Structures are given as structure tokens and as C-alpha cells.
Amino acid sequence: MSTDFDILIVGGGLVGGSLALALRHSTLRIGLVEAVTDAERQASSASERALALSRSTVQILDGLGVWTAVAAKATPIQHIHVSDRGHFGKTRLHAADQGVDALGHVAIARALEDAIQTHLDGTPITRLCPARVMGLKAGPDSVLVSLRHHDENVNVSARLLVAADGGNSTVRSLLGIEQDVRVYGQTAIVTEVNTGKDTRFTAYERFTPSGPLAFLPLGRRKCSVVWTLKDPDAEDLLQQGTREFTASLQNAFGYWLGPITLGSRPQGFRLKLIRAEKMTDDRVVLIGNAMHQLHPVAGQGFNLGLRDAAMLSERILAQAGFDEDIGDGAFLSRYAEARRRDLGRVIRFTDTLVRVFSNDFPPLVVARNLALVTLDRLPFAKQLLAHQAMGYGNRL
Numbered sequence: 001m002s003t004d005f006d007i008l009i010v011g012g013g014l015v016g017g018s019l020a021l022a023l024r025h026s027t028l029r030i031g032l033v034e035a036v037t038d039a040e041r042q043a044s045s046a047s048e049r050a051l052a053l054s055r056s057t058v059q060i061l062d063g064l065g066v067w068t069a070v071a072a073k074a075t076p077i078q079h080i081h082v083s084d085r086g087h088f089g090k091t092r093l094h095a096a097d098q099g100v101d102a103l104g105h106v107a108i109a110r111a112l113e114d115a116i117q118t119h120l121d122g123t124p125i126t127r128l129c130p131a132r133v134m135g136l137k138a139g140p141d142s143v144l145v146s147l148r149h150h151d152e153n154v155n156v157s158a159r160l161l162v163a164a165d166g167g168n169s170t171v172r173s174l175l176g177i178e179q180d181v182r183v184y185g186q187t188a189i190v191t192e193v194n195t196g197k198d199t200r201f202t203a204y205e206r207f208t209p210s211g212p213l214a215f216l217p218l219g220r221r222k223c224s225v226v227w228t229l230k231d232p233d234a235e236d237l238l239q240q241g242t243r244e245f246t247a248s249l250q251n252a253f254g255y256w257l258g259p260i261t262l263g264s265r266p267q268g269f270r271l272k273l274i275r276a277e278k279m280t281d282d283r284v285v286l287i288g289n290a291m292h293q294l295h296p297v298a299g300q301g302f303n304l305g306l307r308d309a310a311m312l313s314e315r316i317l318a319q320a321g322f323d324e325d326i327g328d329g330a331f332l333s334r335y336a337e338a339r340r341r342d343l344g345r346v347i348r349f350t351d352t353l354v355r356v357f358s359n360d361f362p363p364l365v366v367a368r369n370l371a372l373v374t375l376d377r378l379p380f381a382k383q384l385l386a387h388q389a390m391g392y393g394n395r396l
Contacts, residue, residue, distance in 0.1 A: 005031040005126070006326065007316070008145060008158035010133055010171050012036075014109065015288035015305040016164030017116040021064045022313035024123040028320055031156060033147065034129040035165075038117060047110035048264075049190070050216055050224035052077075052203070052299030054104045054391030060310050066115040073111040075217045076102035079202040080389060085209075085252065093385060103389055106203070106216045106224065128154075133170045136161065138282035143327070160327040161284045162312070167274065169290035175281050182273040184354060186211050187234035188296055189227040191266040192218065193249070196258025199223060205297075208252055212297045212353070215253065222263065226296050227252070228271065238268050271295055273351060275343075279336040283327040287312060292343060297353045300346050303391055311339060349388070 007023065009016045012034030020032050041047060053061070053074070061067040080093040080103060095103050120127065128149050135146040143161045147154040163171035172179075199217040206213045211228030218224050227249065229237065237248055246262050253260070274293040279286050288305035315335050319326050 005029045005156060005158040007160050007162060008156060009162045009164055011164035011166060014112060014302060015309050017120060018064060018306055019162060019164060019309040019313055020125050021116060021119055022309060023316065024125060026317055026320060030125045032125055032127045033131045035132050037130050041113060047113060049109050050218060051107050051109055051302050052104060052216055053107055054303045055100065056391030057303045057306050058105055060306055066119055069115040070107055070111050074105040074107040075219055076201050077104045077106060077203045078102055081202055082205045084207045093389060106218060136174055143283040163284060163286045163290045164288050165290055167289040167293050172276060172286060172290055175284060178277045180275045180277060184271045184295060185231055186228050186271045187231050187268045188271055189229060189234055189266050189268050191225050192263035193223050193225055193260040194263050195221045195223055195260055199257060204256060206253055213252055234268050238266060280332040285332050295350050295354050297350050300350060304346050307342060308339060
């Protein structure tokens with residue numbers, strides 16, 4: 001079996017699926033390779049994770065036609081409350097002050113996955129599922145990809161191969177693209193809690209000596225929690241019983257939302273900053289987690305990956321509109337250069353937050369709290385921070 005495509009997208013998850021949707025009305029022949037079946041995706045615990053969606057991300061999803069289905073299940077973020085545990089510094093952002101109904105939203109990944117898959121079902125896009133990439137070789141005019149599709153070996157060719165196959169990208173590995181890795185020595189504990197008080201659609205970012213603690217609203221009296229701790233502290237906490245763990249979490253967060261009770265089993269994930277050494281290869285481009293994985297401190301991972309897909313789709317449509325080669329090396333280099341600024345800015349922002357707020361050096365503690373207080377009192381500075389939180393640092 002041999003099939004030819006203009007674009008072959010490896011990875012049909014949130015980022016790869018969004019790219020496919022963005023290109024669905026073009027005349028391009030699009031193939032989508034996905035290792036996980038819909039049934040396996042539905043059963044996966046990864047689909048239960050909460051995603052912090054910036055306002056710009058919501059606008060992109062709306063343009064793709066999927067936001068309406070997700071909106072009914074998403075929770076708006078109307079307020080953001082930033083504080084430093086045990087110190088005086090606080091900064092608060094309000095959607096009303098920015099003239100918008102929400103600074104962003106929180107959605108469960110499954111709702112977004114389901115909406116994307118539903119829209120893909122009504123397109124001429126060829127879906128190869130379950131299928132895995134076994135090998136690839138780029139030539140002057142196309143890239144040849146060897147797949148294991150069901151129980152068959154299949155060779156397909158494409159003018160452009162897009163790797164959207166996640167942090168353990170097979171495509172990146174086969175190409176031998178190295179990664180720059182920074183180990184933070186921190187673990188993110190992820191769970192859900194029920195709250196004694198109404199969240200009032202407020203997202204809390206509370207900085208502690210061991211790392212940031214985020215409470216994201218999932219309705220009126222429920223929150224998704226991402227608690228970053230030093231590795232040994234996280235290991236100890238994950239060994240505790242429910243009562244002891246809840247008491248430790250309550251102590252770290254305080255009583256901003258009243259007493260809390262655990263709503264799901266806590267899980268730990270070691271944190272690293274990972275960035276592929278290059279974004280493109282011969283007729284291949286990396287997007288999403290295949291290219292970059294960030295610290296969750298600012299909830300920017302999916303937002304950044306979606307912007308990868310949005311810009312790539314826009315440029316592919318323009319290139320194809322002029323009947324130019326969408327796999328041309330110069331074209332891919334221009335895309336990589338255009339994305340480099342956004343990627344670098346977000347990495348610097350998240351990495352600086354981790355370094356500055358995961359530190360109990362006294363002069364630094366005083367300086368950062370003075371900065372939070374000053375920021376809270378300067379409308380112009382707060383507007384810039386809100387602009388960043390809404391994802392408006394780049395054109396959509």
C-alpha cells in the first residue's frame with residue numbers, strides 16, 4: 001500500500017489535531033497519523049488533566065470552530081491572584097479592568113480532544129489510526145515514511161512531515177535531533193480539590209520556598225491543583241495518607257477558599273525544561289511538545305503549542321496559495337525564525353519565575369515582594385501583565 005500526501009501530520013492530539021483542522025478547507029492532501037485509538041484516548045488518565053487556556057488561545061479555538069462545544073464545559077478565569085506565601089507581596093488582575101469577560105479559561109483536556117475529533121470526522125483528511133512511525137527518509141521532493149498501520153507495513157510519501165507526536169517524539173528521535181535539557185529538581189503534584197468557599201472564578205498562583213502552587217477554578221467549588229515541590233519533599237508528600245496530604249496542602253495554600261478536601265488521587269511528575277536543538281530538518285518541522293516542554297508555572301505549554309500550529313497553518317496556506325513548495329528548506333527556516341522569538345520569550349518568562357520565586361534568599365524575597373506590591377499599584381504595569389496572561393504578546 002502506498003499513499004501520497006502533501007502534508008503528513010504525525011500525532012493527532014491537541015496540537016496536531018488543531019493543525020489538521022486549520023488546514024481542512026484547503027486543497028492540500030492531508031494525512032494524520034495517530035498511535036492511540038479513540039477508545040484508548042477516552043480511557044487515558046491524561047485526558048483528565050486541566051488546561052489553562054489563555055484568551056488568545058480561546059480565540060484561535062473559536063476560529064477552528066471547536067470552542068462552542070468546549071465553552072459549555074469550561075470555567076472562565078475572571079480574576080488572577082498572585083501571592084508569596086508568608087510575605088506581604090500580592091498582585092491581583094481582574095477581567096473587568098481589561099474590558100473583557102474573562103482573562104482565560106480552564107478546560108479538561110478530554111472536552112477539547114472530543115471537540116477536535118468530532119470536527120475531524122467530517123473532513124476529507126485521511127486518518128491512519130492506530131499507526132506508528134517506524135522509519136523515514138527525506139529526498140529532494142518528498143519524505144518517505146514507513147508506518148506500522150494495524151498489522152501492515154505501509155510506506156507513505158509527503159511533501160512535508162509535521163512532528164506533533166509529543167515529548168517522546170519518534171520523529172525527532174529518528175532524525176537524531178538532540179535536546180537541551182534543564183532539570184529543575186522539582187516535581188509537580190497534580191490533583192483536584194473541593195473548596196469550602198466559592199472560587200468566584202479566581203485563579204491563584206501562590207509562590208512558596210519550594211516552588212509555585214496553582215489553584216485553577218473548575219466551577220464554583222472545585223479547583224485543579226498544580227503544586228511544585230523539591231523532589232524529596234514531593235516524594236515524602238506522595239507517601240502520605242489523604243488526611244496528612246490535605247493538611248499539608250491547606251497549610252501551603254492557606255484559607256483563601258476555606259477548608260479543602262481532596263477530590264482525586266495526587267500524581268507526581270518530574271519537571272524539566274526541554275527544547276529541541278532545531279525546529280526543522282529536511283522536509284520536517286517539529287511543533288508542540290515534540291519541540292518544547294516547559295515548567296507548568298505559568299500554564300503556557302498548550303498555549304505555546306497551539307500558536308505553533310496556528311502560525312504554521314497560516315504560512316502553509318500562503319505558500320500553497322502561491323503554488324510554492326510547502327516542504328522547501330528556506331520556507332521552513334523562515335517559519336522557525338518567526339517562532340523563535342515567541343518560544344524564547346515564554347521560556348525566559350517561565351524560567352525566571354521559577355528561579356526568582358523558588359528561592360528563600362532574604363534580599364531576593366524582599367525584592368520580589370516589593371515588586372509584587374508595586375505591580376499591584378501601577379495600572380499600566382498590571383495591564384502589561386494582563387496582556388501577557390491573555391496571550392497577546394504575539395499576533396494571532
